[in-house]
Amino acid sequence: MILLISSKYDITTSTVIDWLNKYKVEYKNLNTEEFNSLNSFTLSNSNISVVIDKLDFINVSCVWHRKGRLRHVPNQLNNLGNYSSYLKKEEDALIKSIELYLKDTVEYVGSYLKEIENYKLFNLIKAKEVGLQIPETLITTSKTDLSNFLNKNVSISKDIRYSVEIKTKKESISSCGTFIIKKTDLDLLDDSFAPILVQKQIEKEFEIRVFFFKDKLYSMAIFSQNDEKTKIDFRNYNREKPNRCVPFILPKKIEKKVIAFMSKVNLKTGSIDIIYTTSKEYVFLEVNPMGQLDWVSKNCNYYIEKNIASALIENGIRKN
Structure with missing residues (x-):
């Protein structure tokens, strides 16, 4: 049997299920929004x-762990303040333990663990190790060092790991994603501050979204550079005038480096962002272990969901 773990709102999962139904394959889908009864997790010397x-x-x-985390705490226990926080920690430890065990016993594609422990800086280091180009990056708490970096480069700033979502009694603050940081912004800072991440802005011909699934790559070029709204980051979507997106084939040497990178960070699936620069270089930006893929599939007629279903079936046959 094939097990899917995902959000009931995920379009990709629904499409893969359609293909599994077409192939008349036995599967079970656990929705991450619902309570999943843990009947037993039994450990003994014999079993x-x-x-x-x-x-x-x-x-x-x-197992294809597409999105989210399983929920083993009943809904009525989720609004009990500190008690619920404690139960959440216990539940999280349980979920992680089960995932780690299953990865040693069945073919397990996708990962809740990798999603919550996906560190941008670590990924940049590993990308460099396999020979991929990366942006010149500075993380600092020093106004002097930040000023020196900005004097050398037109720079952007982005979060180190988590998007900004801060709520107070008076206001709600959220991240605006990737943005250009100017020298005048330094006037707003003390001499020292919490760690900030800045990168040299890369002049791009276009951006590339790569969906990776078990050593297969599906790439799409995104022509975002001519729109002021998406020029810095295509994820600042212009829904009135969407960027043109077309199929793209990575050079073999870049493809091999991407595969080597995914192996280094122990990911069997994920969405990778790359910039093709005006100087004809491919620059790695980041990877999202549970990133979107349906728009890559639809824009490029890749039928990725069909290929995922076929790969899951193949693994099931091999296991049996």
Whole structure:
């Protein structure tokens, strides 16, 4: 049996399920918005077993963890203040333990663990190690060092890991994503401050979104540079006038480096952002372990969801 773990609102999962139904394959889908009864996680000297929603994992041939996390705490226990916070920590430890165990016993594609522990700086280091170009980057708490960096480069700033979402009694502050940081912004800063990440702005011909699934790459060029709204970051979507998106084939040497990078960071799937520069270089930006893929599939007629279904079925047959 194939197990899918995902959000009930995820279009990609629904499309993959359509293909599994077409192929008449046995599967179970656990929705991450719903309470998933943990019947048992049994450990003994003779046996280890996991049963969730009456599904004994001994019958599972492969897992596709597309989005989100399983929920083993009943809904009525989620609004009890510090008690709920404690239960959440215990639940999180349980979920991580089960995932780590399953990865050793079945083919497991995708990862809640990798999603919550996806560190931009670590990924840049690993990308450099496999020979990919990366942006010149500075993380600093010093106004002097930041000023020196800005004097040398037109620079952008982005979050180190988490998007800004701060709520107070008076206001709500959210991140505006990637933005240009100017020398005049320094006037707003003290001599020292919390760590800030800045990168040299890269002049681009276009951006590339690569969806990766088990050593297969599906690439799409995004012509975002001619729109002021998307020029710095295509994710500042212009919904009235969307960027032109077309299929793209990465050079073999870049493709091999991307595959090597994904192996280094132990990811079997993910969405990768790359810039093709005006100086004809490919520059790695980041990877999202549970990134979107349906728009890559639709814009480029890749039928990625069909290929995912076929890969899951193939793994299931191999397991059996």
